[in-house]
Amino acid sequence: MTHGPAVVLVGPPGAGKTTIGALLAQRLGVGMRDTDTDIEETAGKPIPDIFLDQGEPHFRELERQAVRTAVTEHDGVLSLGGGAVMDASTRALLAGLPVVFLDVALADAVRRVGLDAPRPLLAINPRQQWRTLMEQRRPLYTEVARAVVSTEGRSPEEVAEAVLDALELKQA
Template sequence: MVLVGPPGAGKSTVGQVLAARLGVAYRDTDADIEQAAGMPIRDIFVEHGEPYFRRLEREAVAAAVAEHPGVLAVGGGVIMDEGSRALLRGRKVAFLDVGLAEAARRVGLNRDRPLLLGNVRAQLKQLMDARRPWYEEVATVTVLTDGRTPEEVADEVIKTLELDRS
């Protein structure tokens, strides 16, 4: 299964909880990109630019979808690419939705998120508004994460997608 959503939705944290509860492996395409590039994502943006990062992201998603049978968390911008959206269609995809206030609180002034530098709240709103239709397009289920623990979100994902626990 795949987790999509904006920054601050809890994809990485919920993904790890889900994987543990389901008895499967967890994988995060952002970690795959950093490993392949040999540097943090923020440095990829600075040294090579966003188009280069998006190419690495497309490759990471394609590899993970082909190879990984467990829980997969993908970066918030993955759904901007039609090819990546096509890879997600037909799979169990949970859109972890989050309100602007909650996302801003969770992300804070995180300097590791290059697209959120400056006015974090305004940048988040712009990203969330632009990407929402794509998240909804690929989602099998939408789960609101505001005010909920990662465990509560994971439980709802398992219940709504009717996933078997090991």
């Protein structure tokens, strides 16, 4: 058994990281951890409030710490926040791990996230903001990923199966 997460999911808001992560954890018989949840528990408030009260740089530092801790402590399925890959030290930490980039089309992401969801970086003109985020982040998602799995036209169960196949993992 290798140390570290069995699967690490990365991708933009609306890719389904939490949903797919839960399905993978169930199929593999391991725990599921989401660094956004860890950040909210550490800060004692929702992520939009962290952005509003302390700003994005403070949030990104909390995110760096959360990812570092989770990669070290967790051996199940790990879901990272959409912007975690922006940090070079986080990308270095992910090197060699079973990282999967869940690639999602804009229309699917918008439908899943919803235009009124409390996503600080998508607050104004969500579609354009999402496109801009993807232009910045897509090369970083692919850089850290061992596999890229498209979610387009697939059910969560089909995406989870594709992740297991891509990483050649056996279900529990």
